[in-house]
Amino acid sequence: MSLGKGEDDDAVKILMLYKTLLGLLGLWPLEARSARSLIRWCLAVASECVTITVLSLEMYRQCRDSEDVFDALLVNVSSTTSLCKLLLYRTSHRYKRELLESMIEDWSSPRKDPRTREIATSYAYTARTVSVTYLYLGFVSAIFIILKGLPLQALLTWPTETTLNQTDATTYAKFILQTYCVFDPSSRHLYVLIMAAQMIQLFVNCLSQCIHDGFFFAQTMHLCGQFKILSVGFSDLGKNERYRPCDLAKLISRHSRLLRLSVVLERAYCYTILAHLCLFGLLLSIEGLHLLLCLKANDVYGVGKHSVVVVTIFVSLLFYAVSGNFLKSHSEDVANAVYDSSWYDFDERESKNLIFLILRANVARKLTAGKLIDIDLQTFREIVKISASYMSVLRIMLDE
Numbered sequence: 001m002s003l004g005k006g007e008d009d010d011a012v013k014i015l016m017l018y019k020t021l022l023g024l025l026g027l028w029p030l031e032a033r034s035a036r037s038l039i040r041w042c043l044a045v046a047s048e049c050v051t052i053t054v055l056s057l058e059m060y061r062q063c064r065d066s067e068d069v070f071d072a073l074l075v076n077v078s079s080t081t082s083l084c085k086l087l088l089y090r091t092s093h094r095y096k097r098e099l100l101e102s103m104i105e106d107w108s109s110p111r112k113d114p115r116t117r118e119i120a121t122s123y124a125y126t127a128r129t130v131s132v133t134y135l136y137l138g139f140v141s142a143i144f145i146i147l148k149g150l151p152l153q154a155l156l157t158w159p160t161e162t163t164l165n166q167t168d169a170t171t172y173a174k175f176i177l178q179t180y181c182v183f184d185p186s187s188r189h190l191y192v193l194i195m196a197a198q199m200i201q202l203f204v205n206c207l208s209q210c211i212h213d214g215f216f217f218a219q220t221m222h223l224c225g226q227f228k229i230l231s232v233g234f235s236d237l238g239k240n241e242r243y244r245p246c247d248l249a250k251l252i253s254r255h256s257r258l259l260r261l262s263v264v265l266e267r268a269y270c271y272t273i274l275a276h277l278c279l280f281g282l283l284l285s286i287e288g289l290h291l292l293l294c295l296k297a298n299d300v301y302g303v304g305k306h307s308v309v310v311v312t313i314f315v316s317l318l319f320y321a322v323s324g325n326f327l328k329s330h331s332e333d334v335a336n337a338v339y340d341s342s343w344y345d346f347d348e349r350e351s352k353n354l355i356f357l358i359l360r361a362n363v364a365r366k367l368t369a370g371k372l373i374d375i376d377l378q379t380f381r382e383i384v385k386i387s388a389s390y391m392s393v394l395r396i397m398l399d400e
Contacts, residue, residue: 014124015103017132018218021211025204027089029097041090047204048083052076054182061181070290072178074309077283082208084275089212095268099219102261106226116229123225124218131214138210142202146176176202213319216269220323223265226258227330231337248350252357255334262327262365273320274370284313288391292398314384321380324367328376335361
């Protein structure tokens with residue numbers, strides 16, 4: 001199954017963004033087995049591995065102040081998270097392929113009721129809007145990092161060989177990433193090559209983070225939209241037209257399929273969420289400590305900088321928590337929709353069978369982090385409370 005001209009126009013519009021950006025990294029599920037896709041994925045993995053290695057050397061050598069070490073650590077953790085997503089995405093591509101084929105099949109199937117198409121379109125465009133916004137914010141942040149690291153004035157006045165003895169060339173060696181202890185270019189051509197490589201590394205990092213989370217959100221919202229359509233179908237059963245047993249059988253079959261797809265979704269992303277949670281938990285503890293140190297030293301710039309990082313960490317975790325909460329609530333709504341149907345007009349045997357359907361629907365579908373922790377808003381609140389307690393204990397220790 002492919003995404004092309006023969007597919008539904010709305011499906012092409014919605015999925016083309018993900019196909020283009022995921023294809024750049026060799027992560028588009030429908031092309032996972034192609035040689036071109038594998039080469040792109042290997043290049044992306046190599047880029048992240050080089051970034052992690054170079055920044056680890058930078059932190060080990062510590063030739064500059066602690067602020068640069070913390071900046072290197074920030075990008076290092078982000079690159080490690082990106083690398084984990086690249087590796088885990090490839091290892092679980094068959095689950096994502098099944099979810100994607102289900103999305104294309106749902107969009108391609110004819111819909112007699114305009115409400116079902118309206119619901120599916122609403123959920124799809126909501127996911128696309130959130131994904132694009134998240135992607136834009138990521139690229140804006142990357143652009144600011146690049147502009148901050150570009151020595152525009154130095155590039156225009158790069159010293160010649162006759163002036164290198166009088167002027168320290170390292171004053172012009174301002175990098176995008178914190179690699180001052182690793183690279184010490186003595187020529188303009190080498191410096192430009194390093195800067196170009198760092199731009200590519202930052203682009204790969206940003207793209208792999210944002211588009212992966214955006215595609216995850218799109219697949220989750222599509223599944224939630226299908227649960228919503230199913231709930232509408234159950235609640236309208238026997239109300240608008242004469243009840244037919246085959247209608248109930250179709251809805252039950254559709255419910256079983258959605259339950260299986262929710263399990264596939266959880267298997268596809270559970271270990272990615274676990275890696276994201278662990279690495280950003282480590283980063284949160286370090287950034288929280290640095291934030292308190294800046295507050296104690298009355299460093300306004302440092303407080304603002306590390307506050308933005310802490311808020312960004314919570315927003316990224318909230319992204320997964322909201323998705324898990326949506327899936328949980330929409331899967332539970334099916335039970336209420338079954339009860340809202342005209343079950344009292346059904347055959348006695350079928351009415352009794354609805355009890356088992358309600359019991360099955362009451363078991364909420366959940367997203368987990370490595371099958372260990374349920375990911376929803378309740379878990380997010382607990383993380384915020386633990387983080388606040390951690391910051392409070394650190395502040396007391398620093399005051400003493």
